Amino acid sequence: MENKALLRLEDVVKRFAVKGKKIGEEKTYVHAVNKVSLNIYQGETLGIVGESGCGKTTLGRLMIRLTQPSQGKIIYEDKDISNLSEKEMKPYRKDLQIIFQDPYSSLDPRMTVGDIIAEPFEYQNLYSKKERTERVKELMKLCGLDTIYVRRYPHEFSGGQRQRIGIARALALTPKFMVCDEPVSALDVSIQSQIINLLMDLQEKSNLTYAFISHNLNVIYHISDRVAVMYLGYLMELADKDELYFHSAHPYTKALLASIPNIDFESEPLKAQLKGDIPSAIDQPKGCPFASRCPIVKGDCLLEKPVLKEIAKDHYVACNYPQRL
Ligand SMILES: Nc1ncnc2c1ncn2[C@@H]1O[C@H](COP(=O)(O)OP(=O)(O)O)[C@@H](O)[C@H]1O
Numbered sequence: 001m002e003n004k005a006l007l008r009l010e011d012v013v014k015r016f017a018v019k020g021k022k023i024g025e026e027k028t029y030v031h032a033v034n035k036v037s038l039n040i041y042q043g044e045t046l047g048i049v050g051e052s053g054c055g056k057t058t059l060g061r062l063m064i065r066l067t068q069p070s071q072g073k074i075i076y077e078d079k080d081i082s083n084l085s086e087k088e089m090k091p092y093r094k095d096l097q098i099i100f101q102d103p104y105s106s107l108d109p110r111m112t113v114g115d116i117i118a119e120p121f122e123y124q125n126l127y128s129k130k131e132r133t134e135r136v137k138e139l140m141k142l143c144g145l146d147t148i149y150v151r152r153y154p155h156e157f158s159g160g161q162r163q164r165i166g167i168a169r170a171l172a173l174t175p176k177f178m179v180c181d182e183p184v185s186a187l188d189v190s191i192q193s194q195i196i197n198l199l200m201d202l203q204e205k206s207n208l209t210y211a212f213i214s215h216n217l218n219v220i221y222h223i224s225d226r227v228a229v230m231y232l233g234y235l236m237e238l239a240d241k242d243e244l245y246f247h248s249a250h251p252y253t254k255a256l257l258a259s260i261p262n263i264d265f266e267s268e269p270l271k272a273q274l275k276g277d278i279p280s281a282i283d284q285p286k287g288c289p290f291a292s293r294c295p296i297v298k299g300d301c302l303l304e305k306p307v308l309k310e311i312a313k314d315h316y317v318a319c320n321y322p323q324r325l
């Protein structure tokens with residue numbers, strides 16, 4: 001992609017101490033994100049897919065520095081934001097936003113819709129009271145909400161409308177980059193497409209860049225330009241969506257695609273369903289993280305972790321034996 005990278009991750013690692021916080025106790029870590037490097041280009045939607053617990057949310061939070069990396073760099077518009085303090089992050093906060101899976105738990109039930117959407121103005125100290133009211137109305141319209149509801153509370157809305165409120169709030173400061181963390185996973189299928197279409201419209205209107213997280217491969221295919229596949233905190237495969245869905249090379253991606261109901265993206269020789277359990281994110285395997293479930297595993301896969309290699313144009317795979325379809 002010739003486009004300019006808006007955000008770059010370089011060897012980003014995030015570990016969480018789950019034991020050993022007390023003095024004398026041995027430290028144990030969950031390895032949530034392991035040495036992930038990728039670029040996100042201006043105006044694109046990067047889909048991030050993988051099973052539950054593979055580090056998608058942590059990666060999304062790292063991208064907008066809601067989480068600080070344990071190692072590695074996060075570079076936004078050529079500025080290294082990896083280790084900025086909350087105060088130093090403040091000017092970047094308006095550019096970097098997130099919407100969540102469950103709009104209900106992310107909206108304060110005691111605040112009216114108008115106050116929820118205006119909250120970012122408070123934080124950034126923007127606009128007079130009158131201007132805020134105008135801006136809130138504009139945002140509600142933009143997100144398909146009737147402005148007569150401005151004084152209502154979140155519980156008075158349906159799931160889809162609540163997600164529109166969450167989107168309106170995220171858009172309040174006209175961000176450049178938005179992480180959408182499973183934004184439609186809690187919604188009925190019919191509502192899902194409305195929210196996805198809204199996000200796509202907003203992207204076109206405002207030249208937004210998205211990282212769109214989902215475990216649903218159909219949703220990811222619909223919305224993404226490129227797709228990143230994660231497993232156990234590792235980036236396993238990354239490519240343009242059609243390349244990834246029709247010419248996947250990683251056995252994990254193939255197994256994921258084979259599990260999509262109704263759609264025939266999968267490869268014949270590797271129609272294998274995923275068997276076995278995901279290894280623990282605490283005791284990391286020495287070799288390939290996918291080795292314990294891989295249908296084509298070989299001896300050397302257990303010894304060393306495969307590094308991400310470009311096997312076709314803009315198509316990256318971390319596998320010792322990639323078989324591009
Ligand atoms: N704050 C935290 N403290 C400890 N472990 C965490 C924390 N957040 C996430 N994890 C762990 O990190 C791993 C990745 O989690 P997450 O990023 O939520 O994955 P996903 O969004 O793909 O389901 C999981 O093993 C999870 O239990």
Ligand SMILES: [Mg+2]
Nearest residue numbers: 056057058182
């Ligand atoms: Mg998650």
